[in-house]
Amino acid sequence: xxxxxxxxxxxxxxxxxxxxxxxxGFPFTNVWVNWVRQSPGKGLEWLGRIEREAEGGTSHYAAxxxxxxxxxxxxxKNMVYLQMNSLKSEDTAVYxxxxxxxxxMYNWFDPWGQGTLVTVSS
Amino acid sequence: DIQMTQSPSSLSAxxxxxxxxxxxxxxxxxxxxxxxxxxxxxxxxxxIYAASRLQSGVPSRFSGSGSGTDFTLTISNLQPxxxxxxxxxxxxxxxxxxxxxxxxxxxx
Numbered sequence: 386x387x388x389x390x391x392x393x394x395x396x397x398x399x400x401x402x403x404x405x406x407x408x409x410g411f412p413f414t415n416v417w418v419n420w421v422r423q424s425p426g427k428g429l430e431w432l433g434r435i436e437r438e439a440e441g442g443t444s445h446y447a448a449x450x451x452x453x454x455x456x457x458x459x460x461x462k463n464m465v466y467l468q469m470n471s472l473k474s475e476d477t478a479v480y481x482x483x484x485x486x487x488x489x490m491y492n493w494f495d496p497w498g499q500g501t502l503v504t505v506s507s
Numbered sequence: 508d509i510q511m512t513q514s515p516s517s518l519s520a521x522x523x524x525x526x527x528x529x530x531x532x533x534x535x536x537x538x539x540x541x542x543x544x545x546x547x548x549x550x551x552x553x554x555i556y557a558a559s560r561l562q563s564g565v566p567s568r569f570s571g572s573g574s575g576t577d578f579t580l581t582i583s584n585l586q587p588x589x590x591x592x593x594x595x596x597x598x599x600x601x602x603x604x605x606x607x608x609x610x611x612x613x614x615x
Contacts, residue, residue: 419604429551429594429606447603481550491557492598493541497550 386410386496388482393501396472400505404467406482406498414438417485418457418465419494422478430478434485435465472505479503509533509597513607514602521614524585528610530578530595535606539599542571542580546591554593555580590614 392404406418419434433446435456444456455468465482479502483494510533520526530540538558543551553562555571558578568583582589595607 428608429596431604431606434601445602483550487556487598489557491539491560492601493556494554494596494604495552495554496545497552500550501582 388484388496388498390480390482390498390501393480393503395504395506396507398470398473398505401470402466402472403502404469404480404482404501404503406465406467408463408465408484411484413463414460416459418456419483419485420454420467421481421483421494421497422476423481423500424475424478427478432467432480469503472503474505477503477505508537508603509600509605511595511597511605511607513551513593513595513610515610516608517611517613519613520585521615522585522587525558525581525583526585526612528580528593528595528612530573530580532576532597532599532609535575536597536599538574539597540571540573540578541596541598542569543573543594543596544589544591545594551594 387409389407396402417434417436420432422430432450433456435444435458452470455456458465479500481497483497485492512531514529541560542555545551554565559571570581572579591607591610594609
């Protein structure tokens, strides 16, 4: 069971970038997939999630990125994407994708990808 | 949003010690509380879910307790591999999920 992010890099303020999250080893279609970021030397910030296609594939976002970031999924490719527009310097961070798993009414983030670094700088 | 506050922010301890990290929620979250361990350059790793249930494969020296707004993570008989940063995360409200700011456990 693995997730792997790609697509990070250096981008100028105001620019765009698309991150990818590839899943292997588990039935990807059955899970909500989340994006979480970690700014340099800082804590973890949940950015958003995309729900199962069977439930409509709805996406939800944190206030800090709503309107700028868009999450989508392609279950045929076991992929989830994070499209980031209008990037700001404060978006500089390591971006993780993480599956939401659970039992009973409890859920948690597991597994996580290894993270991909996004640097927003001129 | 539910705010999660951890204390202390950092902690120094020795191998073999017992340490406790506290996490407080800004409103009641029942026992919808997870704990993660993160090592430098790595993704977080789930230790405990539902406040006190040990994730499969996690050593029994890790334990969690609490309910409502106050929670603790206890590590008994600290091992060298336990020196890392620990985060709590509430799953009571999924919009948004929120994390504590982290507690860095360092070797004394």
